Amino acid sequence: MTLARRVRDDRSVRPCDERFRCCDERVRAEILVQPSGWLMAAFDAELSMRFLILELVSAAVLVSAPAGESDLVAACSASIGETPQVMGLRFSEDQPDGALASLRLTNEASGGWMRVYFDAGSERAARSRAACLGAQIALLEEQLADDRRDARWDDVVFTTDAAYAPPRGDEVQNRWIIRTTADGSLDEGDEDLITTVIPHEQVHEYQKRVAPMGPRWFREGHASWVGFKVALQLAPDRAERVIAEREAAIADVSERLTLGRWGGLQVRPEAILRQLSPEDRARKLADPTFQPNGTFQFGPGDVISDEGNAIARYAASWRIFVDLETRHGADAVQSWANDLISIPARLTNEQVVDLARERFGEDLGPLLE
Secondary structure: OOHHHHHHHOOOOOOOOEEEEEEOOOOEEEEEEOOOOOEEEEEOOOOEEEEEEOOOOOOOOEEEOOOOHHHHHHHOOOOEOEOOOOOEEEEEEEOOOOOOEEEEEEEOOOOOEEEEEEOHHHHHHHHHHHHHHHHHHHHHHHHHOOOOOOOEOOEEEEEOOOOOOOOOOOOOOOEEEEEOOOOOOOOHHHHHHHHHHHHHHHHHHHHOOOOOOOOHHHHHHHHHHHHHHHHHHHOHHHHHHHHHHHHHHHHOOOOOOOHHHOOOOEEOHHHHHOOOOHHHHHHHHHOOOOOOOEEEEEOHHHEEOOOOOHHHHHHHHHHHHHHHHHHHOHHHHHHHHHHHHOOOOOOOHHHHHHHHHHHHOOOOHHHHO
Protein backbone atom coordinates (compact mmCIF):
# COMPACT_ATOMS: atom_id res chain seq x y z
CA MET A 1 0.00 0.00 0.00
CA THR A 2 1.45 3.41 -0.93
CA LEU A 3 1.72 6.08 1.71
CA ALA A 4 -0.75 8.19 -0.27
CA ARG A 5 -3.33 5.42 -0.15
CA ARG A 6 -2.65 4.79 3.54
CA VAL A 7 -3.12 8.47 4.32
CA ARG A 8 -6.35 8.56 2.36
CA ASP A 9 -7.71 5.49 4.08
CA ASP A 10 -6.55 6.44 7.57
CA ARG A 11 -7.75 9.90 8.59
CA SER A 12 -5.38 9.82 11.57
CA VAL A 13 -2.46 10.48 9.22
CA ARG A 14 -2.10 14.18 8.59
CA PRO A 15 0.02 15.12 5.67
CA CYS A 16 1.85 20.10 1.32
CA ASP A 17 3.92 21.51 -0.67
CA GLU A 18 7.52 22.33 -1.32
CA ARG A 19 8.71 25.59 0.14
CA PHE A 20 11.93 27.47 0.85
CA ARG A 21 12.71 29.57 3.86
CA CYS A 22 14.36 32.90 3.13
CA CYS A 23 16.15 34.94 5.67
CA ASP A 24 18.36 37.99 5.94
CA GLU A 25 18.64 40.32 8.89
CA ARG A 26 15.44 42.10 7.86
CA VAL A 27 13.35 39.62 5.89
CA ARG A 28 12.12 36.18 6.85
CA ALA A 29 10.50 34.24 4.06
CA GLU A 30 9.30 30.89 2.81
CA ILE A 31 8.68 29.63 -0.67
CA LEU A 32 6.31 27.00 -1.85
CA VAL A 33 7.71 25.39 -4.95
CA GLN A 34 5.79 23.68 -7.66
CA PRO A 35 7.53 22.46 -10.84
CA SER A 36 7.02 25.77 -12.66
CA GLY A 37 5.03 28.94 -12.63
CA TRP A 38 4.92 32.13 -10.60
CA LEU A 39 5.79 33.04 -7.08
CA MET A 40 3.43 34.69 -4.65
CA ALA A 41 4.64 36.16 -1.41
CA ALA A 42 3.02 37.59 1.65
CA PHE A 43 4.49 39.76 4.40
CA ASP A 44 2.65 39.21 7.63
CA ALA A 45 2.50 41.49 10.63
CA GLU A 46 5.54 39.76 12.17
CA LEU A 47 7.66 40.68 9.13
CA SER A 48 7.65 37.18 7.77
CA MET A 49 7.19 36.77 4.06
CA ARG A 50 5.66 33.80 2.34
CA PHE A 51 6.25 32.84 -1.22
CA LEU A 52 4.38 30.55 -3.42
CA ILE A 53 5.50 29.34 -6.83
CA LEU A 54 2.35 28.12 -8.46
CA GLU A 55 2.39 25.03 -10.62
CA LEU A 56 1.57 25.58 -14.30
CA VAL A 57 0.62 23.37 -13.42
CA SER A 58 -26.12 34.51 -6.49
CA ALA A 59 -27.46 33.97 -3.29
CA ALA A 60 -25.69 33.46 0.00
CA VAL A 61 -24.48 29.89 0.34
CA LEU A 62 -24.94 28.07 3.63
CA VAL A 63 -22.13 25.66 4.49
CA SER A 64 -21.72 23.48 7.57
CA ALA A 65 -18.81 21.25 8.43
CA PRO A 66 -17.47 18.76 8.91
CA ALA A 67 -19.46 17.19 6.12
CA GLY A 68 -19.29 13.81 4.48
CA GLU A 69 -16.37 13.18 2.18
CA SER A 70 -18.56 13.06 -0.91
CA ASP A 71 -20.04 16.48 -0.03
CA LEU A 72 -16.58 17.98 0.37
CA VAL A 73 -15.33 16.54 -2.91
CA ALA A 74 -18.45 17.81 -4.66
CA ALA A 75 -17.95 21.27 -3.15
CA CYS A 76 -14.41 21.36 -4.50
CA SER A 77 -15.24 20.11 -8.00
CA ALA A 78 -18.56 21.78 -8.80
CA SER A 79 -19.00 23.25 -12.25
CA ILE A 80 -18.38 26.99 -12.47
CA GLY A 81 -21.69 28.71 -11.87
CA GLU A 82 -22.91 26.20 -9.31
CA THR A 83 -22.99 27.16 -5.63
CA PRO A 84 -22.51 23.94 -3.67
CA GLN A 85 -23.61 23.71 -0.06
CA VAL A 86 -22.03 21.95 2.89
CA MET A 87 -23.45 22.02 6.42
CA GLY A 88 -22.00 24.25 9.19
CA LEU A 89 -20.36 27.26 7.61
CA ARG A 90 -22.27 30.52 7.25
CA PHE A 91 -21.78 32.78 4.24
CA SER A 92 -22.62 36.47 4.34
CA GLU A 93 -22.13 39.16 1.71
CA ASP A 94 -19.89 42.11 2.57
CA GLN A 95 -17.52 44.55 0.89
CA PRO A 96 -14.93 45.72 3.42
CA ASP A 97 -12.32 47.17 1.05
CA GLY A 98 -14.69 48.97 -1.32
CA ALA A 99 -12.98 47.73 -4.49
CA LEU A 100 -13.95 44.07 -4.47
CA ALA A 101 -17.08 42.27 -3.40
CA SER A 102 -16.58 39.49 -0.88
CA LEU A 103 -18.16 36.67 1.03
CA ARG A 104 -17.45 36.28 4.73
CA LEU A 105 -17.22 32.57 5.59
CA THR A 106 -17.79 31.69 9.25
CA ASN A 107 -17.65 28.26 10.86
CA GLU A 108 -20.78 28.29 13.00
CA ALA A 109 -19.34 25.92 15.61
CA SER A 110 -16.21 27.94 16.43
CA GLY A 111 -16.73 31.37 14.92
CA GLY A 112 -13.53 30.94 12.89
CA TRP A 113 -13.74 32.98 9.69
CA MET A 114 -12.13 34.17 6.46
CA ARG A 115 -13.12 36.19 3.40
CA VAL A 116 -13.28 35.27 -0.27
CA TYR A 117 -12.93 38.36 -2.49
CA PHE A 118 -13.77 38.53 -6.18
CA ASP A 119 -14.13 40.92 -9.10
CA ALA A 120 -16.98 40.84 -11.61
CA GLY A 121 -15.17 38.55 -14.02
CA SER A 122 -14.31 35.94 -11.38
CA GLU A 123 -17.52 36.02 -9.32
CA ARG A 124 -18.94 32.76 -10.67
CA ALA A 125 -15.68 30.90 -9.94
CA ALA A 126 -15.43 32.41 -6.46
CA ARG A 127 -18.97 31.40 -5.54
CA SER A 128 -18.40 27.90 -6.93
CA ARG A 129 -15.32 27.34 -4.72
CA ALA A 130 -16.33 29.33 -1.65
CA ALA A 131 -17.82 26.26 0.02
CA CYS A 132 -14.59 24.33 -0.61
CA LEU A 133 -12.51 27.09 0.96
CA GLY A 134 -14.91 27.67 3.85
CA ALA A 135 -15.15 23.99 4.74
CA GLN A 136 -11.38 23.98 5.27
CA ILE A 137 -11.78 26.01 8.47
CA ALA A 138 -13.58 23.23 10.32
CA LEU A 139 -11.29 20.55 8.89
CA LEU A 140 -8.19 22.47 9.97
CA GLU A 141 -9.58 23.13 13.43
CA GLU A 142 -10.24 19.43 13.87
CA GLN A 143 -6.80 18.32 12.70
CA LEU A 144 -4.99 21.03 14.67
CA ALA A 145 -7.01 20.51 17.86
CA ASP A 146 -7.63 24.26 17.59
CA ASP A 147 -10.03 25.38 20.31
CA ARG A 148 -9.81 29.12 19.62
CA ARG A 149 -13.00 31.14 19.32
CA ASP A 150 -13.53 33.52 16.38
CA ALA A 151 -10.09 32.80 14.91
CA ARG A 152 -9.11 34.78 11.81
CA TRP A 153 -7.81 32.77 8.84
CA ASP A 154 -6.13 34.00 5.66
CA ASP A 155 -8.30 35.37 2.87
CA VAL A 156 -8.46 34.39 -0.79
CA VAL A 157 -8.96 36.65 -3.82
CA PHE A 158 -10.36 35.50 -7.16
CA THR A 159 -9.52 37.91 -9.96
CA THR A 160 -9.18 38.11 -13.74
CA ASP A 161 -6.79 41.05 -13.36
CA ALA A 162 -3.21 39.91 -14.01
CA ALA A 163 -1.93 43.11 -12.40
CA TYR A 164 -3.99 42.85 -9.22
CA ALA A 165 -2.02 43.56 -6.05
CA PRO A 166 -3.83 43.31 -2.72
CA PRO A 167 -3.79 46.11 -0.15
CA ARG A 168 -1.06 45.97 2.46
CA GLY A 169 -0.77 47.17 6.01
CA ASP A 170 -0.34 46.05 9.58
CA GLU A 171 -4.07 45.39 9.95
CA VAL A 172 -4.57 43.69 6.57
CA GLN A 173 -4.99 39.91 6.53
CA ASN A 174 -2.93 37.98 4.00
CA ARG A 175 -4.76 37.39 0.72
CA TRP A 176 -3.85 34.43 -1.47
CA ILE A 177 -4.58 35.14 -5.12
CA ILE A 178 -6.42 32.85 -7.54
CA ARG A 179 -5.97 34.34 -11.01
CA THR A 180 -8.84 33.02 -13.07
CA THR A 181 -8.70 32.80 -16.85
CA ALA A 182 -9.95 35.69 -18.98
CA ASP A 183 -13.41 34.11 -19.15
CA GLY A 184 -13.50 33.64 -15.36
CA SER A 185 -12.88 29.90 -15.29
CA LEU A 186 -10.30 27.92 -13.27
CA ASP A 187 -7.38 25.99 -14.72
CA GLU A 188 -5.67 22.97 -13.16
CA GLY A 189 -3.17 25.14 -11.32
CA ASP A 190 -6.00 27.12 -9.75
CA GLU A 191 -7.73 23.95 -8.61
CA ASP A 192 -4.49 22.62 -7.10
CA LEU A 193 -3.99 25.90 -5.27
CA ILE A 194 -7.48 25.83 -3.77
CA THR A 195 -7.40 22.21 -2.61
CA THR A 196 -3.76 21.35 -1.84
CA VAL A 197 -1.92 24.63 -1.28
CA ILE A 198 -4.35 26.83 0.66
CA PRO A 199 -4.78 24.23 3.46
CA HIS A 200 -0.99 24.18 3.89
CA GLU A 201 -0.84 27.97 3.99
CA GLN A 202 -3.63 28.18 6.53
CA VAL A 203 -1.59 25.94 8.86
CA HIS A 204 1.16 28.57 8.72
CA GLU A 205 -1.39 31.20 9.70
CA TYR A 206 -2.21 29.02 12.72
CA GLN A 207 1.46 28.42 13.56
CA LYS A 208 2.32 32.11 13.91
CA ARG A 209 -0.55 33.01 16.23
CA VAL A 210 1.68 33.16 19.35
CA ALA A 211 5.24 33.85 18.22
CA PRO A 212 7.43 34.01 15.10
CA MET A 213 7.63 30.63 13.43
CA GLY A 214 10.45 28.23 14.25
CA PRO A 215 12.78 25.91 12.33
CA ARG A 216 11.92 25.53 8.69
CA TRP A 217 11.72 21.74 8.73
CA PHE A 218 9.33 21.81 11.70
CA ARG A 219 7.04 24.45 10.18
CA GLU A 220 6.93 22.81 6.77
CA GLY A 221 6.66 19.27 8.08
CA HIS A 222 3.77 20.22 10.33
CA ALA A 223 1.99 22.24 7.61
CA SER A 224 2.40 19.40 5.13
CA TRP A 225 1.22 16.79 7.62
CA VAL A 226 -1.97 18.68 8.46
CA GLY A 227 -2.45 20.20 5.01
CA PHE A 228 -2.40 16.86 3.22
CA LYS A 229 -4.95 15.43 5.62
CA VAL A 230 -7.32 18.24 4.74
CA ALA A 231 -6.50 18.06 1.03
CA LEU A 232 -7.25 14.34 0.94
CA GLN A 233 -10.79 15.09 2.08
CA LEU A 234 -11.27 17.83 -0.50
CA ALA A 235 -9.63 16.44 -3.64
CA PRO A 236 -8.25 12.92 -3.04
CA ASP A 237 -6.81 12.44 -6.53
CA ARG A 238 -4.94 15.74 -6.48
CA ALA A 239 -3.61 15.17 -2.97
CA GLU A 240 -2.51 11.61 -3.77
CA ARG A 241 -0.58 12.88 -6.78
CA VAL A 242 1.35 15.37 -4.64
CA ILE A 243 1.98 12.76 -1.94
CA ALA A 244 3.34 10.38 -4.55
CA GLU A 245 5.69 13.13 -5.73
CA ARG A 246 6.96 13.51 -2.15
CA GLU A 247 7.54 9.79 -1.81
CA ALA A 248 9.48 9.77 -5.07
CA ALA A 249 11.56 12.76 -3.96
CA ILE A 250 12.72 10.94 -0.84
CA ALA A 251 13.53 7.78 -2.81
CA ASP A 252 15.63 9.72 -5.33
CA VAL A 253 17.97 11.37 -2.80
CA SER A 254 21.05 9.64 -1.41
CA GLU A 255 22.91 12.51 0.30
CA ARG A 256 22.15 13.95 3.73
CA LEU A 257 19.47 16.63 3.66
CA THR A 258 20.69 18.60 6.73
CA LEU A 259 17.16 19.57 7.68
CA GLY A 260 18.31 21.40 10.77
CA ARG A 261 20.19 23.93 8.63
CA TRP A 262 17.56 24.20 5.90
CA GLY A 263 16.92 27.78 4.78
CA GLY A 264 18.78 30.79 3.54
CA LEU A 265 17.00 32.60 0.72
CA GLN A 266 17.04 36.24 -0.27
CA VAL A 267 14.71 38.22 -2.51
CA ARG A 268 16.22 40.94 -4.67
CA PRO A 269 15.21 44.33 -3.19
CA GLU A 270 14.17 45.68 -6.60
CA ALA A 271 11.67 42.82 -6.95
CA ILE A 272 9.83 44.18 -3.92
CA LEU A 273 10.21 47.86 -4.74
CA ARG A 274 8.65 47.54 -8.18
CA GLN A 275 5.41 46.26 -6.64
CA LEU A 276 5.01 48.97 -3.99
CA SER A 277 2.91 52.09 -4.25
CA PRO A 278 4.92 55.32 -4.74
CA GLU A 279 4.34 56.16 -1.08
CA ASP A 280 5.50 52.76 0.22
CA ARG A 281 8.45 52.76 -2.19
CA ALA A 282 9.64 56.09 -0.86
CA ARG A 283 9.20 54.89 2.70
CA LYS A 284 11.12 51.66 1.98
CA LEU A 285 14.01 53.57 0.40
CA ALA A 286 14.15 55.95 3.33
CA ASP A 287 13.79 53.20 5.94
CA PRO A 288 15.14 49.76 4.88
CA THR A 289 13.59 48.18 8.01
CA PHE A 290 10.07 49.00 6.78
CA GLN A 291 8.26 45.79 5.75
CA PRO A 292 4.96 46.32 3.93
CA ASN A 293 2.30 43.73 4.63
CA GLY A 294 0.48 41.96 1.83
CA THR A 295 1.11 39.60 -1.07
CA PHE A 296 3.64 39.95 -3.86
CA GLN A 297 4.50 38.11 -7.06
CA PHE A 298 8.01 37.11 -8.05
CA GLY A 299 9.55 35.31 -10.96
CA PRO A 300 12.41 32.82 -10.51
CA GLY A 301 14.98 35.52 -11.33
CA ASP A 302 13.86 37.59 -8.35
CA VAL A 303 15.19 35.08 -5.80
CA ILE A 304 18.86 34.76 -4.90
CA SER A 305 19.64 31.32 -3.51
CA ASP A 306 20.74 27.78 -4.19
CA GLU A 307 18.10 25.57 -2.60
CA GLY A 308 19.33 22.11 -3.38
CA ASN A 309 16.98 19.19 -2.72
CA ALA A 310 14.12 21.48 -1.72
CA ILE A 311 11.41 19.00 -2.72
CA ALA A 312 13.19 16.19 -0.88
CA ARG A 313 13.53 18.39 2.20
CA TYR A 314 9.82 19.08 2.20
CA ALA A 315 9.18 15.39 1.85
CA ALA A 316 11.62 14.39 4.59
CA SER A 317 10.21 16.98 7.00
CA TRP A 318 6.70 15.76 6.35
CA ARG A 319 7.82 12.15 6.80
CA ILE A 320 9.13 12.90 10.29
CA PHE A 321 5.59 13.81 11.33
CA VAL A 322 4.00 10.87 9.52
CA ASP A 323 6.41 8.41 11.14
CA LEU A 324 5.90 9.91 14.60
CA GLU A 325 2.16 9.52 14.13
CA THR A 326 2.54 5.90 13.08
CA ARG A 327 4.38 5.14 16.31
CA HIS A 328 2.59 7.44 18.77
CA GLY A 329 -0.75 8.51 17.28
CA ALA A 330 -2.04 11.72 15.75
CA ASP A 331 -3.28 13.26 19.00
CA ALA A 332 0.11 12.89 20.70
CA VAL A 333 1.96 14.40 17.74
CA GLN A 334 -0.41 17.35 17.43
CA SER A 335 -0.22 17.98 21.17
CA TRP A 336 3.59 18.06 20.87
CA ALA A 337 3.38 20.46 17.94
CA ASN A 338 0.87 22.72 19.68
CA ASP A 339 3.03 22.95 22.80
CA LEU A 340 6.01 23.96 20.66
CA ILE A 341 4.00 26.49 18.66
CA SER A 342 2.76 28.03 21.92
CA ILE A 343 6.26 28.93 23.14
CA PRO A 344 6.26 32.77 23.12
CA ALA A 345 9.64 33.14 21.41
CA ARG A 346 11.32 31.97 18.23
CA LEU A 347 11.50 28.18 18.40
CA THR A 348 14.87 26.43 18.08
CA ASN A 349 15.86 22.98 16.86
CA GLU A 350 17.05 22.16 20.36
CA GLN A 351 13.64 22.86 21.86
CA VAL A 352 11.90 20.71 19.27
CA VAL A 353 14.31 17.81 19.82
CA ASP A 354 14.18 18.08 23.61
CA LEU A 355 10.40 17.98 23.78
CA ALA A 356 10.27 15.05 21.33
CA ARG A 357 12.68 13.13 23.57
CA GLU A 358 10.51 13.92 26.60
CA ARG A 359 7.18 13.03 24.94
CA PHE A 360 8.14 10.16 22.68
CA GLY A 361 11.41 8.85 24.06
CA GLU A 362 12.96 9.46 20.61
CA ASP A 363 15.96 11.47 19.47
CA LEU A 364 15.14 13.45 16.31
CA GLY A 365 18.61 15.00 16.25
CA PRO A 366 20.17 12.55 13.77
CA LEU A 367 17.31 13.23 11.31
CA LEU A 368 18.25 16.89 11.22
CA GLU A 369 22.00 16.49 10.63
